[in-house]
Amino acid sequence: METLTIEKQQAATVNDFLPLNGTDYVEFYVGNAKQAAHFYKTAFGFQSLAYAGPETGVRDRASYVLMQDKIRLVLTTPLHSDSPIAEHIKKHGDGVKVLAIWVDDAYDAFTQTTQRGAEAYQQPQTLTDEHGEVRTSGIKLYGDTVHLFVERKNYSGPFLPGYKKLESTYNPAPAGLLYVDHCVGNVGWNQMNHWVDFYADTMGFRNILTFDDKTISTEYSALMSKVMSNGNGYVKFPINEPAEGKKKSQIEEYLEFYEGEGVQHLALATKDIVHTVTELQSRGVEFLTVPTTYYDDLVDRVGHIDEDLEPLKKLGILVDRDEEGYLLQIFTKPLEDRPTVFFEIIQRKGARSFGAGNFKALFEAIEREQELRGNL
Numbered sequence: 540m541e542t543l544t545i546e547k548q549q550a551a552t553v554n555d556f557l558p559l560n561g562t563d564y565v566e567f568y569v570g571n572a573k574q575a576a577h578f579y580k581t582a583f584g585f586q587s588l589a590y591a592g593p594e595t596g597v598r599d600r601a602s603y604v605l606m607q608d609k610i611r612l613v614l615t616t617p618l619h620s621d622s623p624i625a626e627h628i629k630k631h632g633d634g635v636k637v638l639a640i641w642v643d644d645a646y647d648a649f650t651q652t653t654q655r656g657a658e659a660y661q662q663p664q665t666l667t668d669e670h671g672e673v674r675t676s677g678i679k680l681y682g683d684t685v686h687l688f689v690e691r692k693n694y695s696g697p698f699l700p701g702y703k704k705l706e707s708t709y710n711p712a713p714a715g716l717l718y719v720d721h722c723v724g725n726v727g728w729n730q731m732n733h734w735v736d737f738y739a740d741t742m743g744f745r746n747i748l749t750f751d752d753k754t755i756s757t758e759y760s761a762l763m764s765k766v767m768s769n770g771n772g773y774v775k776f777p778i779n780e781p782a783e784g785k786k787k788s789q790i791e792e793y794l795e796f797y798e799g800e801g802v803q804h805l806a807l808a809t810k811d812i813v814h815t816v817t818e819l820q821s822r823g824v825e826f827l828t829v830p831t832t833y834y835d836d837l838v839d840r841v842g843h844i845d846e847d848l849e850p851l852k853k854l855g856i857l858v859d860r861d862e863e864g865y866l867l868q869i870f871t872k873p874l875e876d877r878p879t880v881f882f883e884i885i886q887r888k889g890a891r892s893f894g895a896g897n898f899k900a901l902f903e904a905i906e907r908e909q910e911l912r913g914n915l
């Protein structure tokens with residue numbers, strides 16, 4: 540842990556040129572949005588919120604918007620092979636295209652970031668319907684991923700103009716997922732600091748945690764990671780890059796199968812991880828598991844925790860402590876056949892770190908999966 544440097548988060552950064560309110564939505568480009576929506580509803584307890592497609596006058600795509608508490612997922616599929624969305628899926632498989640951020644002024648967010656060097660993805664525009672107006676703009680991120688800035692203070696509709704409310708008779712119960720805690724990106728060799736600088740220079744983010752390749756290594760493989768946070772800490776984007784090891788790291792496997800840089804995982808917060816993970820497992824969600832020996836000396840490593848050990852052990856939930864408290868976390872297996880995007884389920888009890896004490900056990904679990912795939 541000596542290689543871990545944590546910096547105290549300052550309350551609110553004075554003169555924050557890019558004030559952010561949180562994650563607005565995460566959009567996946569997928570091969571079959573209708574089926575993906577069914578999966579995320581059934582397996583993870585998301586609720587139907589909105590829809591856009593041919594029935595609403597959109598000719599080239601269909602998008603299903605799902606929500607659970609503050610989390611909004613958009614699942615978009617192309618309707619023709621000549622769509623850029625189809626190109627994205629052909630190259631990357633199902634994956635995250637848009638990390639949308641909720642702002643008070645999308646036009647200003649575009650000006651502030653592009654004048655500091657961010658590359659434009661979408662010029663500022665105002666969308667209107669009978670519910671009011673939404674202003675959006677966008678900048679390019681690593682790989683084919685983008686950030687959209689969404690300003691919705693003058694809007695009362697279900698999602699965005701162009702979407703209609705999606706009513707469904709099929710509404711599996713929510714699983715207790717509350718908000719996006721952080722979104723992690725995988726970038727190529729020696730690219731981590733480039734993207735750290737991108738977030739610092741164009742968006743005013745700060746590097747709040749650094750993990751070097753000695754912190755994050757197993758017998759076989761290694762990676763490096765830096766966590767970037769905006770001024771108020773509402774938006775956090777860790778960036779991973781591969782590091783040299785005896786065998787292929789999980790980041791290299793991702794880069795090979797995603798065919799480029801992209802979002803590795805979304806961490807979704809719950810306030811009762813035992814309940815949430817019990818629900819998810821009963822609905823068929825598959826998680827990475829660590830050997831049960833992980834729990835033998837758990838209390839010695841992390842000290843007293845409020846939870847009973849048995850359910851944690853039964854479900855495979857990991858625990859880590861930092862100087863401010865502890866956290867409980869577990870990671871799903873990839874959400875698609877390519878070994879790319881996955882979810883983390885996290886419950887924070889004071890800790891603001893990311894589970895560095897679990898990295899070794901976790902990465903060994905990932906390597907066992909890589910080995911089964913023939914990719915180690």
Ligand code: FE2
Nearest residue numbers: 723806883893
């Ligand atoms: Fe994470």
